Amino acid sequence: MARKKPKSEQESLLEQVQCIAQGLGEMFAPFTEVVVHDLRTPKHSILAIHNNLSGRSVGDPTTELGLARIADDNFPQLLANYPNRFADGRTAKSTSIGIKDATGRYVAALCLNVDVTLFRGIQGMLNQFCSVEGAPVKETLDPANADAIRERIDTFAMNLATTPHMLKIEQRRELMQELKEAGYLEVRRSMEIIAQHLGVSRATVYNDAK
Incomplete structure (x- = not known):
């Protein structure tokens, strides 16, 4: 029986990142979009997208942030809680995590995008509920x-x-x-x-x- 060809380090990393993304997507549904990018193929980088809030699809290209990581191995590996905006105008809070292989090259990115507008609505309702002043x-x-x-x-x-x-x-x-x-x-x-x-x-x- 022929032995299976062992997976490369990069393939193994991508599989693990996709598994993590699925778990995060299920944990934070439906308010957080979780996206996995394969930075080796920037023109079709999206491998998985959970809780789709941005309207993108698997096979869509990478973002400017992804291109920056591809061009520079020294680009920050973690960018947390930065302001962002969906295509339809909704405000978002995003975190992007770059995934490097053993050589220090970026091969993937795990991105989380939170729809802030929904939480602002919740905050407004809580403020109204807790208010004791007549207005x-x-x-x-x-x-x-x-x-x-x-x-x-x-x-x-x-x-x-x-x-x-x-x-x-x-x-x-x-x-x-x-x-x-x-x-x-x-x-x-x-x-x-x-x-x-x-x-x-x-x-x-x-x-x-x-």
């Missing part, structure tokens, strides 16, 4: 600020223990009715803002709003 009703709709719509969507999703991208059809329709009743659909470019934040097309948003 007048505060208008939350800012017609000139798309963040007001995003925060309303984040709060709606958080109350369902999920994320905007993971809302089901019936949940999206309920959300659209809530936004309509609150007057958010009157905001300029509201449908475009909502579609980007939910990760769906504008046509889907218009259909959900019917």
Whole structure:
């Protein structure tokens, strides 16, 4: 019987990193996106992505941070808790860990991206719950600020223990009715803002709003 070819050190490292990523993804679902990059193939570096919050896919290219590590073995191996932003405008907190082989070359990266907007919604609700001072009703709709719509969507999703991208059809329709009743659909470019934040097309948003 032919003996199996032993795995290379780099292949073994990548397998272990993917296992760690899966564990982290299950532990911190659904608020933290966990991504594994194979820096040996920068044009198709994403090997795994858990709790997809950024809309990327397996096989997508690496980031500027990944390219920096590929170009410089002395680039910092750990970058923790730095500010970031998803493509649809949501704020994020990220940590990136570079993985080196025995020669000191970067072969992989493990990245975690936390959707900060959801936790800000939780913080706001806790502040309201703990408040003991009487206060007048505060208008939350800012017609000139798309963040007001995003925060309303984040709060709606958080109350369902999920994320905007993971809302089901019936949940999206309920959300659209809530936004309509609150007057958010009157905001300029509201449908475009909502579609980007939910990760769906504008046509889907218009259909959900019917």
